[in-house]
Amino acid sequence: MKRILAVADTHLREWKLPEKLLEMLDNADIVVHAGDFESYEVYKKFSEYNLYAVAGNSDDEAVREELENELTFEVEGLRFGLVHRGNFINQFHDLGYKAMELDVDVLVFGHLHRFVLEEIRGKLLICPGSPTQPRMSVASCAEIVVNRSKVDVRYHVVQPLFCGMDVYEKLEGCR
Structure with a gap:
């Protein structure tokens, strides 16, 4: 059994x-990061873990020079793909095609900043959201x-932020 933490x-x-x-x-x-670390310093800290990562559209030049735009790897007989973003023009079907193109069972992607779990054409698509x-x-x-x-995919809320607002702080005014 392998436990993979996916972030983006x-x-x-x-x-x-x-x-x-x-x-x-x-x-x-294993840690997978679907791009937009932003700084090289943050990328290097993530690199201290068993990391698979791709570059995102907001990453520093140094990060983009070191990382590819897509990556494939295998875990326990399953093929994983990693990209930052798709076109999102038709309910993730382009990412389903990307998964088929990469010949992967699971495609992890980012850019949306919200959790998504979809299955398209037998391919599992996961966007972990933004922590x-x-x-x-x-x-x-x-x-x-x-x-x-x-x-088995599990969704985790990692802090009380909603759209960049501290949820607890906003709730104080509602009591």
Whole structure:
């Protein structure tokens, strides 16, 4: 069994991750980052883990020089693909085609800043969301447990942020 932590769109200039995400990083066998670290410093910190990563559209030049735009790898007999973004013009069908083009079972992608789990043409598509800059969602990541070619995807809220607002702070005025 392998535990994969999937993240994307951290958009950080320095290493300031939510405590829950740091704990999850320490417990993961593999970390995948679907782009937009933003800074090389943050990318290098993620590199201290067993990292598979691609460049995003907001990454520093140094990150883009070091990382590819797409990547494939295998875990427990399943083929994984990693990209930052698709065209999103028709409900993720372009990413389904990208998964077929890469010949992968699971495609992890970013750019949306919100969690997505879809199956298209037998391909599992996962966007873990953003743990630090969510859009129209809460701050999140995805845990992918692979056991003998079986996949279990778990959605995790990592801090009380909704669209960049501190949820607890906003709730104080509602009581």
